[in-house]
Amino acid sequence: MAKLAITGATIYPISSPPMAGATLLVDEGKILAVGRVEVPSDARVIDARGLHLLPGFVDPHTHVGLWGEGDGLPAYDGNEWTANTTAQVRALDAINPFHVSFEDARSAGVTTVQTLPGSGNPIGGEMVVVKTRGRTVDEMVLRQPSGLKGALGENPKRLHGQNHKRMPASRMGVAAVIRQYLARAREYDPAKGRDLGLELARRVLDREVPLRLHAHRADDIMTAIRIAREFAIDLSIEHCTEGWMVADALAEAGYPVNLGPMLGGRSKVETANMTFRNPGILEKAGVHVSLMTDHPFVPIAHHRIQGALAVREGMSEAGALRAMTLNPAEMLGVADRVGSLEPGKDADFVLWSDHPFRAKARVVATYIEGCVVYGSEL
Amino acid sequence: MPEAYLNIAAALAVREGFTPEEALRAVTLTPAEILGVADRVGAITTGRDADLVLWDGDPLELTTRVAWTMVEGRIVYQDGHGGVGCVDAPLGPAQNRLSTHPGKEVGC
Numbered sequence: 001m002a003k004l005a006i007t008g009a010t011i012y013p014i015s016s017p018p019m020a021g022a023t024l025l026v027d028e029g030k031i032l033a034v035g036r037v038e039v040p041s042d043a044r045v046i047d048a049r050g051l052h053l054l055p056g057f058v059d060p061h062t063h064v065g066l067w068g069e070g071d072g073l074p075a076y077d078g079n080e081w082t083a084n085t086t087a088q089v090r091a092l093d094a095i096n097p098f099h100v101s102f103e104d105a106r107s108a109g110v111t112t113v114q115t116l117p118g119s120g121n122p123i124g125g126e127m128v129v130v131k132t133r134g135r136t137v138d139e140m141v142l143r144q145p146s147g148l149k150g151a152l153g154e155n156p157k158r159l160h161g162q163n164h165k166r167m168p169a170s171r172m173g174v175a176a177v178i179r180q181y182l183a184r185a186r187e188y189d190p191a192k193g194r195d196l197g198l199e200l201a202r203r204v205l206d207r208e209v210p211l212r213l214h215a216h217r218a219d220d221i222m223t224a225i226r227i228a229r230e231f232a233i234d235l236s237i238e239h240c241t242e243g244w245m246v247a248d249a250l251a252e253a254g255y256p257v258n259l260g261p262m263l264g265g266r267s268k269v270e271t272a273n274m275t276f277r278n279p280g281i282l283e284k285a286g287v288h289v290s291l292m293t294d295h296p297f298v299p300i301a302h303h304r305i306q307g308a309l310a311v312r313e314g315m316s317e318a319g320a321l322r323a324m325t326l327n328p329a330e331m332l333g334v335a336d337r338v339g340s341l342e343p344g345k346d347a348d349f350v351l352w353s354d355h356p357f358r359a360k361a362r363v364v365a366t367y368i369e370g371c372v373v374y375g376s377e378l
Numbered sequence: 379m380p381e382a383y384l385n386i387a388a389a390l391a392v393r394e395g396f397t398p399e400e401a402l403r404a405v406t407l408t409p410a411e412i413l414g415v416a417d418r419v420g421a422i423t424t425g426r427d428a429d430l431v432l433w434d435g436d437p438l439e440l441t442t443r444v445a446w447t448m449v450e451g452r453i454v455y456q457d458g459h460g461g462v463g464c465v466d467a468p469l470g471p472a473q474n475r476l477s478t479h480p481g482k483e484v485g486c
Binding site for chain 2: 263265359
């Protein structure tokens with residue numbers, strides 16, 4: 001594969017300030033250099049003057065390839081609701097690489113997603129980070145498992161307590177199910193027979209894999225922090241809708257937060273205090289903030305619109321771009337590969353017609369590992 | 379989709395081919411005509427209701443904010459204020475307010 005040089009664009013490396021009229025040099029699917037660099041004589045040159053070049057977005061909380069959209073129950077694989085604790089299930093095994101949501105992601109400039117089970121179970125299953133192109137999920141994997149999905153609040157109460165008349169039927173029960181699972185893992189002895197769910201719990205207790213807990217309401221957020229501290233485990237707080245109401249406590253706790261989806265209605269009691277001011281408030285408080293769509297709950301095509309509205313409501317523009325690239329890459333443990341334009345990282349980048357926060361901006365071309373996966377080569 | 383994002387729907391329609399004029403008409407006069415209320419609302423002309431919005435930039439951009447919303451001559455929303463239907467204080471020059479703290483001097 002010949003070297004590739006994209007010249008003349010305004011480049012946003014994220015890890016360093018934007019540069020007008022800069023060059024990105026790519027070789028063998030990796031970034032060789034970025035900035036004021038000499039174009040090698042053997043490089044294929046793409047003139048990108050007037051365009052904006054950013055890293056591919058990293059959407060850290062989605063159901064891309066897994067949920068089904070408009071294709072009914074046969075295509076739905078969102079929640080293994082047959083029990084309240086299902087750490088043994090893997091998102092990996094339900095991802096359909098040919099699902100339209102991957103095409104949506106590529107066309108929206110999203111090159112990496114974390115795909116995960118839904119929030120019906122207090123302990124839901126393994127999450128996985130994948131690139132958004134490929135014919136087999138195995139070749140798309142960037143990190144497996146990337147987390148253990150759990151959920152607090154309304155969803156587990158409704159799915160189990162109301163619908164199936166079993167534990168948990170209350171917030172007390174939800175927290176108890178999670179605690180009981182982690183406590184059992186401390187006693188787990190694989191010599192007495194393997195338990196796939198508890199194997200993952202052991203990796204959580206060893207801090208190889210974080211627990212990622214769905215929490216909208218402020219008290220659910222604090223319950224997530226309480227449980228993580230009790231078991232001395234790594235945590236990310238997923239959704240964090242009322243995070244702005246406890247911003248100081250979040251900053252003091254130090255766990256990363258994954259905000260969204262925000263471009264939608266207040267569909268549940270626990271999302272009544274949803275606001276696009278949340279990202280800016282948490283940024284100012286010093287919290288490690290990432291933005292997510294929760295696709296299909298906000299279509300992944302609107303990821304950039306959520307970023308723009310976060311800026312409209314107080315987040316810095318640099319902070320919002322970082323919350324869609326490098327911050328989620330760090331939170332997912334894949335920042336050595338993706339999230340910024342730096343030598344040695346994967347050549348996952350997007351050429352935009354304009355800054356992605358401008359209304360009329362379009363993706364001209366999306367690249368993964370140096371190959372065009374959406375749009376056309378200039 | 380929440381009402382708050384109607385201007386974004388119009389902005390995306392422009393991205394996909396509407397002219398800005400067509401998009402603005404599609405969220406003002408055209409729906410007023412379809413609803414049979416164009417004698418009252420949907421355009422700024424003599425005799426129509428004073429239902430007006432002041433934006434701090436292009437309403438077809440994603441980061442533009444509503445400075446204030448007026449219904450029948452009364453300010454019912456002001457940026458930075460959050461109150462609904464209870465702000466009835468005289469307005470100063472818009473640019474003065476926007477350049478300082480929008481809405482802060484208007485009591486609820």
